[in-house]
Structures are given as structure tokens and as C-alpha cells.
């Protein structure tokens with residue numbers, strides 16, 4: 001049987017030619033809304049633990065179909081602790097786009113920049129809609145996702161002071177140097193307590209599995225967001241929250257900071273006040289209250305990455321200057 005299977009190959013710099021940071025923020029927000037409107041088919045992501053191979057790492061398979069773009073695809077993203085020594089980032093991602101009706105390959109897209117930027121867009125959108133106050137911010141974890149988080153937040157909320165916390169002095173210095181000329185003050189801080197106690201927003205985005213934030217450091221009206229893949233704050237930070245928000249209820253029970261609390265039976269699918277997609281779709285209401293503490297966990301979904309990759313693919317096709325491969329050749 002003869003048929004054509006013409007697919008694009010988009011590199012990391014191709015992607016950045018066709019997408020801006022603002023585009024990614026808009027695409028993530030739209031995709032969350034579509035998810036809230038049941039316009040996305042997306043089974044839970046699956047993690048492959050690579051430790052039996054002696055590799056200190058894991059990778060997730062994140063398939064989905066997005067009706068408003070009529071595209072199917074899968075994001076494959078992993079975290080590899082050995083990558084740093086090889087001069088590569090911890091997170092490595094790729095996106096494959098397929099025809100939803102035939103399964104034919106439409107594009108292989110480098111997912112690195114897309115994944116990093118969509119990860120940063122997530123707290124930016126969460127803060128825009130949920131944070132009662134945004135003046136003072138603490139970022140714990142001055143790595144790549146911490147950087148994209150603050151970059152995107154600088155486009156969606158008004159901040160005055162940002163405390164940058166990390167175990168590594170070099171990481172903190174490097175992070176701060178990337179925000180030269182920012183219209184907010186950056187504070188190099190090696191004391192999480194001092195930073196958190198003075199903050200309206202606290203974001204943890206580290207590779208740690210540790211209590212980086214204590215409940216007694218979180219003031220009234222503050223919002224804590226955990227984004228790392230493991231436990232990052234004391235259980236009491238979640239227990240004392242008046243509002244609990246997530247990007248995906250089912251996945252939140254099996255991942256990140258909320259996983260151990262779900263395993264203890266303290267959290268279940270009825271424990272959440274906000275699923276951001278439902279809020280954006282107008283199916284939930286929320287009014288920021290400076291007297292309430294907000295806790296949010298963002299575990300990440302594959303649909304924003306597929307939506308970004310598809311947008312880049314469509315723009316590349318329009319541009320015409322692209323590499324097309326016939327996969328049946």
C-alpha cells in the first residue's frame with residue numbers, strides 16, 4: 001500500500017523562531033481552559049523509573065488530543081540527575097505530533113524550550129488568577145524552571161521584591177544576573193525562613209525531597225506553589241491552607257508534594273477548591289481574599305506542550321522554510 005507521510009522536524013531554535021514567551025503564556029492559559037471545557041482527551045501521564053538501569057532519572061509519557069487544534073500528540077519528558085555533569089539541563093523533552101484520524105506522524109518537535117517555558121507560564125497564570133497579593137515573592141530553586149517561572153511572572157503580575165533561594169550560591173548569582181534591569185528588586189537569600197516570612201507568593205521548584213517551607217513561615221493571605229517533582233513543603237503548609245488549587249486533580253493525588261498526603265488518606269479528589277482549567281472555563285468561581293492562605297500544586301500536563309508544538313508547526317508551514325521528511329520513503 002502506498003501513501004504519503006510527510007512530517008516536519010522542528011529543532012529547538014526553530015521553535016523559538018515561531019513562538020515567543022508571550023505566545024506560550026497565552027497557549028498554556030487557552031489549553032487549561034480547553035481542558036476545563038472537556039475539549040481535551042488526556043489519560044494520566046505515566047512515569048518510567050530508570051533506576052533499575054543505574055540511571056538516576058525518570059521520564060514521563062504524556063499523550064493527549066486537543067479538539068480546538070484538532071491535533072494529537074505526546075510529550076516525553078525526563079529528569080536526569082547526571083545531565084548536569086555532562087553540561088546538559090536536568091529536564092529533557094521532546095514532542096511528537098500525529099494525525100488524530102490516522103496516526104500518521106506530523107512532526108517531531110524539540111520540547112526543551114517549550115517545556116521550560118510552559119512550566120514557567122504555569123505559576124505566572126496561577127498567580128494572576130489566585131494570588132491575593134503579589135508584592136513580595138520567594139523562589140526556592142534557582143534552576144531553569146525557577147528562571148522561566150520568574151520570567152513569565154514578570155509578564156503577568158506586578159512584583160516589588162523577589163527573594164532568590166537555593167542551596168547553591170552559584171545558582172543564585174547566575175539566576176539574579178539574568179534579571180538585570182528588571183523593574184523589581186532581586187534579593188540573594190540563603191535563608192528560606194527570612195524570605196518566606198516576608199512573602200506574598202512562595203514558589204518551590206527544586207529537585208529536593210525535603211521540607212523547604214514551614215507552615216509557621218506562611219503569612220495570612222500568602223500563596224504557596226509547589227512545582228518540584230517531590231515533597232517540598234511541610235504537610236502543615238497544605239493542612240493550614242484555606243484554598244487548595246491544582247492544575248489537574250487526579251494527577252495531583254499521585255505526584256509531587258500532595259502524593260504522600262493522599263497516601264495518608266488526608267487528601268482526596270474532593271479536597272480541592274480550584275482546578276485552574278475549570279476556573280478559566282467559568283465552571284468555578286474564586287475571589288482572592290487577603291485573609292486566606294492559598295496552596296497550589298502544579299504537576300504539569302502534556303497538552304500545553306502539544307499545543308505549543310502544533311502552533312510552531314503551523315507557523316513553520318506557513319513560513320515554508322522547513323524540513324519535511326517522507327516517513328514512508
Ligand SMILES: NC(=O)c1ccc[n+]([C@@H]2O[C@H](COP(=O)([O-])OP(=O)(O)OC[C@H]3O[C@@H](n4cnc5c(N)ncnc54)[C@H](O)[C@@H]3O)[C@@H](O)[C@H]2O)c1
Nearest residue numbers: 090143144145166167171205206207208228229298299300
Ligand atoms: N511542575 C512542572 O510542570 C514541572 C516541569 C518541569 C520540571 N519540574 C520540576 O522542577 C524541578 C526543578 O527543575 P529544574 O529543571 O529547574 O532543575 P535545575 O537542576 O535546573 O534546578 C534545580 C535547583 O534546585 C536547587 N536545589 C536542590 N535542592 C535544594 C534544596 N534542598 N534547597 C534549595 N534549593 C535546592 C538546585 O541547587 C538547583 O539550582 C524538578 O523537580 C523538576 O522535575 C516540574
